[in-house]
Amino acid sequence: MKTIGREIFCYQKVTSTQDKAKKLAERGAPEGTVITAEIQTQGKGRLGRRWISPRGGIWVSILLRPEMAGTEAPRITIIGSLAVAEAIAEFTGKEVRLKWPNDVMISPGRGDEFRKVCGVLTETVSRFSRVDYVIVGLGINVNNRIPVSLRDKAISLKDALGYGLRKKKLLIEVLKKFDSYYSDLRRKWVIGILRKYRDMSSVLGKEVRIECPEGTVVGKALEIDPYGALILGTKSGKKRVVAGDVMIL
Numbered sequence: 001m002k003t004i005g006r007e008i009f010c011y012q013k014v015t016s017t018q019d020k021a022k023k024l025a026e027r028g029a030p031e032g033t034v035i036t037a038e039i040q041t042q043g044k045g046r047l048g049r050r051w052i053s054p055r056g057g058i059w060v061s062i063l064l065r066p067e068m069a070g071t072e073a074p075r076i077t078i079i080g081s082l083a084v085a086e087a088i089a090e091f092t093g094k095e096v097r098l099k100w101p102n103d104v105m106i107s108p109g110r111g112d113e114f115r116k117v118c119g120v121l122t123e124t125v126s127r128f129s130r131v132d133y134v135i136v137g138l139g140i141n142v143n144n145r146i147p148v149s150l151r152d153k154a155i156s157l158k159d160a161l162g163y164g165l166r167k168k169k170l171l172i173e174v175l176k177k178f179d180s181y182y183s184d185l186r187r188k189w190v191i192g193i194l195r196k197y198r199d200m201s202s203v204l205g206k207e208v209r210i211e212c213p214e215g216t217v218v219g220k221a222l223e224i225d226p227y228g229a230l231i232l233g234t235k236s237g238k239k240r241v242v243a244g245d246v247m248i249l
């Protein structure tokens, strides 16, 4: 690996690997530093939501120091979810789908609904419109138990497969793929990444409703642009959405 995993910190129990990563970043930790934990007591989702993180899952944060404007940060979510999706597909042989912007989904069997197996959280700290550092957090349900309250929309790989997986091997594969896509990004090789992402997308071509910071938008998901934003065809023309929660109609 070129960049990712130059330094790796593995903890038993933390509040959130994102918080650990931020502290390390502020103390000058190098790009590529990886933080993992067996258990998170205050795992974080987007917009202050909780991420349930008991023993058995992969809870990992990666510190990046990219030369990019803050507006380019959604690309990091794209490569994070793509790396996880491809690694899961290789390890399980199952069909994996990407639900823009940050969900990786699998289904237990043919004809079953797809449920969330991984969520990606990209947090950016900027100085003067340039990115100082980015922490990308990957939460993958591997062998962990899913609480009953989440079972209609969440799933673990163990539940989907009927047997447990070697967490460490899967993590190494995810980090390798992430490393490779991250160096593609630095070389401005975005087209190949987008092509792969589109092929696994469950959203493109569908009518969707998106709850985003500016309100609710409804339209057809047309395209993921080179910055990782979703282009929607709406009644009042094309609209570019940077973040939000997508519901397929």
Ligand code: BT5
Pocket: 015, 016, 017, 018, 040, 042, 043, 044, 045, 046, 047, 049, 050, 051, 052, 053, 058, 059, 060, 061, 102, 116, 117, 118, 119, 120, 121, 137, 138, 139, 140, 141, 150, 153, 154, 155
């Ligand atoms: C996410 O947020 O999907 C981002 C999750 C990122 C988690 C990683 S773990 C390592 C790192 N350290 C952290 O503290 N976080 C990152 P969002 O799209 O907002 O989804 C959150 C919603 O997913 C919650 O409101 C629940 O409905 C659902 N959820 C919670 N825990 C889940 C789980 N383990 N599996 C699937 N869905 C879950």
